[in-house]
Amino acid sequence: EVQLVESGGGLVQPGGSLRLSCAASGFTLSNYWMSWVRQAPGKRLEWVGNVKEDGSEKYYVDSMKGRFTITRDNAKNSLYLQMNSLRAEDTAVYYCARGGGRDVYNLGYWGQGTLVTVSS
């Protein structure tokens, strides 16, 4: 069974940093693009970025470029999202999802999400 479990969310002050993790199981992580998607309270889903199977390509939404970094460790079956210079508008539930390339796997499985709150 495919499982994605996010962790690392919490309360952080504006300008602070946070690192989210996503533990994958039930499939071979190295065979899939992976993505982070977020959802601010009461708002639509918003793509954060994605990373190719071997980590050689990464794409980010402009508003997060330079502040957010996606990495992966296929040997540890884990995906990460390093978030720096956090702003109030980054407050959201952050989901990791399997897929992210132009293929049949795109966002086919999601984790339960982890809440990030940016506030003083």
Add this chain to the structure above:
Amino acid sequence: DVVMTQSPLSLPVTLGQPASISCRSSQSLVYSDGNTYLNWFQQRPGQSPRRLIYYVSNRDSGVPDRFSGSGSGTDFTLKISRVEAEDVGVYYCMQGTHWPFTFGQGTKLEIK
């Protein structure tokens, strides 16, 4: 960025009746490989999103056949043939053709 516009934003439906959600993109979603990367997601209250449809009209495993997707180019539709109580939630379309991939605003389906 490609703008995805859904309508209606609120959809009250009587149990057993059909429902239809429209999704329009600001650019054609046909990619250079000939595929159209248009997905539909369901988000039940308090849950993570779940993919229902990929490549416009392909149902994911376990998705009831009362759900169907159609469309081409810039106009797409999700249809539910007979709404059941478990279908309550918010439905999103998403384009995976042009980076950054983008979602519609969501359509909230409720039982009348």
